[in-house]
Amino acid sequence: MAVDGWGCETPGDHEADCRDNRVDVFRSQTSVEPGRWMCFLERFRSESTVGIVPIVERHGEETMLRVYSGQSKGATSFFRNRPLLRLLLTQLAGYPRHRIKVLFHASSIGAEPYSFAAYCQMYGLTASREIEIFATDIDGGFLDFAREARYPAAVLSTMNGSERDQFENDGASVRPVEALRKMVTLLPPMSFVDATFAEPFDVVCLTNAMTYVSAAEQTRTLALVASYDRGYLVASAFHPDTIEADLRRGGYVPVEDEIEAIHDAWNGRRRDEPVTEDSPQYSWVLPRFSRIDGYAFRYGAVFRKATLPSPWPNT
Numbered sequence: 001m002a003v004d005g006w007g008c009e010t011p012g013d014h015e016a017d018c019r020d021n022r023v024d025v026f027r028s029q030t031s032v033e034p035g036r037w038m039c040f041l042e043r044f045r046s047e048s049t050v051g052i053v054p055i056v057e058r059h060g061e062e063t064m065l066r067v068y069s070g071q072s073k074g075a076t077s078f079f080r081n082r083p084l085l086r087l088l089l090t091q092l093a094g095y096p097r098h099r100i101k102v103l104f105h106a107s108s109i110g111a112e113p114y115s116f117a118a119y120c121q122m123y124g125l126t127a128s129r130e131i132e133i134f135a136t137d138i139d140g141g142f143l144d145f146a147r148e149a150r151y152p153a154a155v156l157s158t159m160n161g162s163e164r165d166q167f168e169n170d171g172a173s174v175r176p177v178e179a180l181r182k183m184v185t186l187l188p189p190m191s192f193v194d195a196t197f198a199e200p201f202d203v204v205c206l207t208n209a210m211t212y213v214s215a216a217e218q219t220r221t222l223a224l225v226a227s228y229d230r231g232y233l234v235a236s237a238f239h240p241d242t243i244e245a246d247l248r249r250g251g252y253v254p255v256e257d258e259i260e261a262i263h264d265a266w267n268g269r270r271r272d273e274p275v276t277e278d279s280p281q282y283s284w285v286l287p288r289f290s291r292i293d294g295y296a297f298r299y300g301a302v303f304r305k306a307t308l309p310s311p312w313p314n315t
Ligand SMILES: C[S@@+](CC[C@H](N)C(=O)[O-])C[C@H]1O[C@@H](n2cnc3c(N)ncnc32)[C@H](O)[C@@H]1O
Pocket: 072, 073, 074, 075, 076, 077, 080, 105, 106, 107, 108, 109, 112, 137, 138, 139, 142, 190, 191, 192, 193, 206, 207, 208, 209, 212, 213
């Protein structure tokens, strides 16, 4: 069976091939698509001094990095939702401030802030604006990994050419190029539930993480976020029954452009079968997109303060 250097798409007796390629392979049932055997898992070894070992999983067009540290678990990937990144860049191209400050909460090992930095370069936003990116997480080990920014080379395999150009190879691992690393400031660890900031941000991102806190903690989180965010909020995997009230209280309205494409691009979270309210997956799983009442809040991921003029003059 053909092995592309990191594994293959179908389960099979390919362990020997992978061992020949010095890839440490074991098979496991994927948690992303329960009931389906993963094509392969690979443990990444680098010269990293950080004791966190990502497990690399390939899911179609996405290379997922699964990490564990104490009680924390973080699954993340580069360019996790490309339609969302494109929409955000389009919106920011018309943003009225020259200096744009972006905060990533729950950023795990940094794939998300570095992906955003890469898109700012690829879309030329850095040529016309001063972009400052800050990232944090509840887990200090994940942030140390992000600071070192050495990732398994397998992450390149699901990137297009322009995305790949934003990385440099240092042999055992790949790193976002220095220009991107300089754009991202890793903050001390903090919980988004009680984080506060003296200076406002223009974009706050809080994706795939509010599912780990209660609906009441989500309400508290979003009230705080609204106090230090003056522009956009990017949020996903939230408690769907209370999100509209939480966001309206914070003065947010949904940005509906590309809403269905963004919804469908959350790989691994989409299910056609309904998930009941008592399921632990309720705030994680996304049903098929439909224009039910409140869909723009329930299924949305990009929100903006209603006080901002829209559309932005594109200058
Ligand atoms: C599934 S990962 C998502 C990572 C990234 N946002 C993404 O979407 O690719 C969840 C992350 O949330 C972090 N996390 C969980 N609870 C948190 C909290 N209360 N405050 C800050 N980070 C938290 C975890 O440490 C983990 O890195």
